[in-house]
Amino acid sequence: MNWKWHLTIGLFAAIITTIILKIFLPFQINIYTLGVLALVSVVSPLIMDLDHGNGKLKDALTGLGLMLTIFALVAIQTNLILSPNKAFQLIVAGTFIVSLAHITPKLFKHRGFIHSITFALIYGLVISVLTKNIYIGIVALMACYSHLVLDKIPLKIT
Numbered sequence: 287m288n289w290k291w292h293l294t295i296g297l298f299a300a301i302i303t304t305i306i307l308k309i310f311l312p313f314q315i316n317i318y319t320l321g322v323l324a325l326v327s328v329v330s331p332l333i334m335d336l337d338h339g340n341g342k343l344k345d346a347l348t349g350l351g352l353m354l355t356i357f358a359l360v361a362i363q364t365n366l367i368l369s370p371n372k373a374f375q376l377i378v379a380g381t382f383i384v385s386l387a388h389i390t391p392k393l394f395k396h397r398g399f400i401h402s403i404t405f406a407l408i409y410g411l412v413i414s415v416l417t418k419n420i421y422i423g424i425v426a427l428m429a430c431y432s433h434l435v436l437d438k439i440p441l442k443i444t
């Protein structure tokens with residue numbers, strides 16, 4: 287399955303999950319959660335193909351990481367409104383994202399552990415902790431899981 291299909295079906299899964307959570311549970315959505323939801327809904331359906339050496343996500347994450355790092359370096363040089371502390375955090379985050387995109391395909395074989403229910407659950411948990419919002423974690427999990435269904439390995443545990 288190509289990345290466009292993964293993205294389309296994954297976005298669909300994320301929207302359906304958000305609607306169900308909103309109807310049955312106290313899932314509060316403000317402008318901040320909406321922004322985070324949008325980012326999570328785009329990244330989650332593609333994250334599993336990070337184990338694929340030439341995935342679209344690898345290019346996108348490399349670009350994003352480099353942009354963050356360059357922005358922070360320029361901000362320091364030109365005294366833009368960014369404390370040295372914040373700039374340093376951005377450089378660390380940018381470097382981490384680029385490294386993640388390049389190291390993951392070397393550490394994991396394609397359609398190995400990263401293409402599994404266990405990985406989807408861990409990923410959902412990590413997003414819950416990072417966003418301090420269990421509902422966003424559930425949306426991330428479902429969007430990520432849709433990838434396994436489309437790859438026709440919906441019950442792969444590890």
Ligand SMILES: [Zn+2]
Binds near residue numbers: 401433437
């Ligand atoms: Zn895949």
